[in-house]
Amino acid sequence: xxxxxxxxxxxxxxxxxxxxxxxxxxxxxxxxxxxxxxxxxxxxxxxxxxxxxxxxxxxxxxxxxxxxxxxxxxxxxxxxxxxxxxxxxxxxxxxxxxxxxxxxxxxxxxxxxxxxxxxxxxxxxxxxxxxxxxxxxxxxxxxxxxxxxxxxxxxxxxxxxxxxxxxxxxxxxxxxxxxxxxxxxxxxxxxxxxxxxxxxxxxxxxxxxxxxxxxxxxxxxxxxxxxxxxxxxxxxxxxxxxxxxxxxxxxxxxxxxxxxxxxxxxxxxxxxxxxxxxxxxxxxxxxxxxxxxxxxxxxxxxxxxxxxxxxxxxxxxxxxxxxxxxxxxxxxxxxxxxxxxxxxxxxxxxxxxxxxxxxxxxxxxxxxxxxxxxxxxxxxxxxxxxxxxxxxxxxxxxxxxxxxxxxxxxxxxxxxxxxxxxxxxxxxxxxxxxxxxxxxxxxxxxxxxxxxxxxxxxxxxxxxxxxxxxxxxxxxxxxxxxxxxxxxxxxxxxxxx
Numbered sequence: 001x002x003x004x005x006x007x008x009x010x011x012x013x014x015x016x017x018x019x020x021x022x023x024x025x026x027x028x029x030x031x032x033x034x035x036x037x038x039x040x041x042x043x044x045x046x047x048x049x050x051x052x053x054x055x056x057x058x059x060x061x062x063x064x065x066x067x068x069x070x071x072x073x074x075x076x077x078x079x080x081x082x083x084x085x086x087x088x089x090x091x092x093x094x095x096x097x098x099x100x101x102x103x104x105x106x107x108x109x110x111x112x113x114x115x116x117x118x119x120x121x122x123x124x125x126x127x128x129x130x131x132x133x134x135x136x137x138x139x140x141x142x143x144x145x146x147x148x149x150x151x152x153x154x155x156x157x158x159x160x161x162x163x164x165x166x167x168x169x170x171x172x173x174x175x176x177x178x179x180x181x182x183x184x185x186x187x188x189x190x191x192x193x194x195x196x197x198x199x200x201x202x203x204x205x206x207x208x209x210x211x212x213x214x215x216x217x218x219x220x221x222x223x224x225x226x227x228x229x230x231x232x233x234x235x236x237x238x239x240x241x242x243x244x245x246x247x248x249x250x251x252x253x254x255x256x257x258x259x260x261x262x263x264x265x266x267x268x269x270x271x272x273x274x275x276x277x278x279x280x281x282x283x284x285x286x287x288x289x290x291x292x293x294x295x296x297x298x299x300x301x302x303x304x305x306x307x308x309x310x311x312x313x314x315x316x317x318x319x320x321x322x323x324x325x326x327x328x329x330x331x332x333x334x335x336x337x338x339x340x341x342x343x344x345x346x347x348x349x350x351x352x353x354x355x356x357x358x359x360x361x362x363x364x365x366x367x368x369x370x371x372x373x374x375x376x377x378x379x380x381x382x383x384x385x386x387x388x389x390x391x392x393x394x395x396x397x398x399x400x401x402x403x404x405x406x407x408x409x410x411x412x413x414x415x416x417x418x419x420x421x422x423x424x425x426x427x428x429x430x431x432x433x434x435x436x437x438x439x440x441x442x443x444x445x446x447x448x449x450x451x452x453x454x455x456x457x458x459x460x461x462x463x464x465x466x467x468x469x470x471x472x473x474x475x476x477x478x479x480x481x482x483x484x485x486x487x488x489x490x491x492x493x494x495x496x497x
Contacts, residue, residue, distance in 0.1 A: 018127060018136040021120055028119035028144045029112070035150040036112050042396055043154075055154060056104035060289075062156040066104075069095060081251070084244070084259055086195030087158055104156060111160040112153045118164040118472070119144045121171045126476045128174055129440055138479050147413055148420075148471050151393055158196040159468040165193040166200075166469055170447065173207060173233070174440050178214065183232035191237040195244075197469065198258040199454045203447060204237065210443035217439075262459070271334065271351050274358040275299075280460040281365040281373055282317040283380030287463050298331050299338070316372065321364035322357075330357055377460055384462040385455065390417020392464055419482075424448075424474030427481035448473035 016023050043057045050063050064080070065087045072078045073095060078085065085092075090110065094103035123140035127133055143149075152159040169189035172182045190207060194200045211233055215226035241257060248256040267273050275298060279286045284294030289302060291309035313327065333350050336342055342350075366373045391413045395406055402410060431438075431445040452470035455461040 015137055018124065018133060024120045024123070024140065025117055028140070029116035031144045032112060032116045032119070032150050032153065035147055036108075036153050039151050040154045046396070051100060051104055051156075053101045053104040056101075056108045057155050059155050059157050065156060065158070066091065070100075081248075082259055082261060082263070084195045084198055086192055086197075087161065107156065108154045111164075114164040115150065115153050115160050118167040122167050122472050122476070125167070125171050125174065126479065128171075129444060129476070130480065135476075135479065135483075138483065139476060142416070142479065143472055143475055146416060146420075146471070146475070147394060148390060148417060149468050152465070152468060157465070159465055162193050162196040162200075163469045163472065165189045165196065166203075166447075166451065167472060169193060169207070170444070170473075173211070174443070178211075178229055180232045183211070183229060184235060187233040188236040191240050193469075194237070194258075195240070199459060200451065200469075201258060202450060202454075204234075206443065206446045206450065207233065210439055213439045271337065271354040271358070274355040274362070275334075278358045278362045280381075281362045281377060282314060283372075283377030283384075283460060284313070285381075285384050285462050297327070298334050316369075317365060319361070319364040319368045322361045326357070326361070330354055378457050381456040381460045381462045382453070385464070385467065386421055388464060389414045390421075390464075420471060420474050420478045423478035423481040425477075427477030427479075427484075428474070430481070431477070444473070444476075448477060 018024070040055055040057065046057075049058060051058060051066060064083055068078050068080060068083060068085075069088045069092045072088075072092065078088070091103060091107055094106050098106065119140060122143055123136045126139035127136035129135070149160070149163055166189070169186045172186035172189065175182050186207070190200075190203060194203070208230060211229055212226075215221065215229050218226070245255060245257055248254070248260070252260065261268060263273050263276065267276070275295065276286050278284075279295055286295045287293045288295050288299055290296075291301060292311055294311050294313060297311040297313055313324070318324070333354050337347050337350050337354065389410070391410050394410055394413060395402060399407070399410070428445045428448055431441045435441040448470060451473060452467060455463075455466040
């Protein structure tokens, strides 16, 4: 069986050719614009906390991307520099010319434009991988209509840009012409993706590995020519990250190739960093606004969230150092610290005690229960990360408040998300088994799996939005799986007819 050769519905003759990029871009833009406008309008009643804007919408982390640029403009210092300037560089250029609110609006418009273009480019990637024009049309259709990525286009976060950047980088790398223009563009977009999400750094190894295998196959090329290919791709990262390292050394007197810490400075200074580490030790969710997340055992859900669900801590986490009573004591201490009426000196003292206790509890799990700490916690984070409705941000209201049409949409998009995750994993693992010698598919598979698993497996982060960057890649794999199954069934029925 070779599913790639299976015939699928030949409807491409009735549609514009895939090379008509202007048509496909405008179509994708029109569709994405609908989702963009919907989200802008839906979030309008929720006032932006820090930055007034007509189109741009804030999220919890927005401040950490924008404020360093504002500080740079006001006092010449990019701080807090926990965030790499992957988002900041474009915002900075806009702020040199336009006022704050207009710059934010122009930023999300740029996200929308690149997101629309990425729909076309993703469809081209699908056609290149499988050498079938129908893959272009099917991929374009499903990705353009998917909301999992589109709903982030008007929000000041890295999801939209990082997804587009990764798609562009993959496209330029797998183009048949491995020339300077394509390889430099691929490296530049991957560098941007890494500066938006530093956890994507290992993708450099995967990309360079693929390019090395490709170069090794080209026996007509001399060694110097093969090395040039690698240099073309790596040049942008070497130059840009090199400049970032020099800047960090000048500021911190230490070498920081990426970010200076895992958490924002205020998180590290408060008890939150220790609390997050404790949650990660057993795979507890740190998504403090999600009903039932383990962290809400210590920090109650915000009052504006209607759905209340009691957080239950697993029974297998306790060690010689702590039990349930120990954690209840920490919970009460956190409540006192978070109380605005608490004396400042008492707050500092309690914060120090909380950090000491939680750090000690985390180490006890690591030493007494290594399997829980190193393995089970990651599997639990993966389960939380992937197994959900996929429509948590489709409507800014609870399920009970949805009308029949909204409920139908939610069910439909939940089914699409389940399809992408389930059939995507099947397709990617199939590629590993059957097409290990196909460098393009091997490269695509490793890129997809790493992008999806980096957050829950490496960092034990389970926030749903971190899957956004991998979603379009899983969509391609899911389409391959479904079209392959369709081809098998079609051939079977044809033989029995």
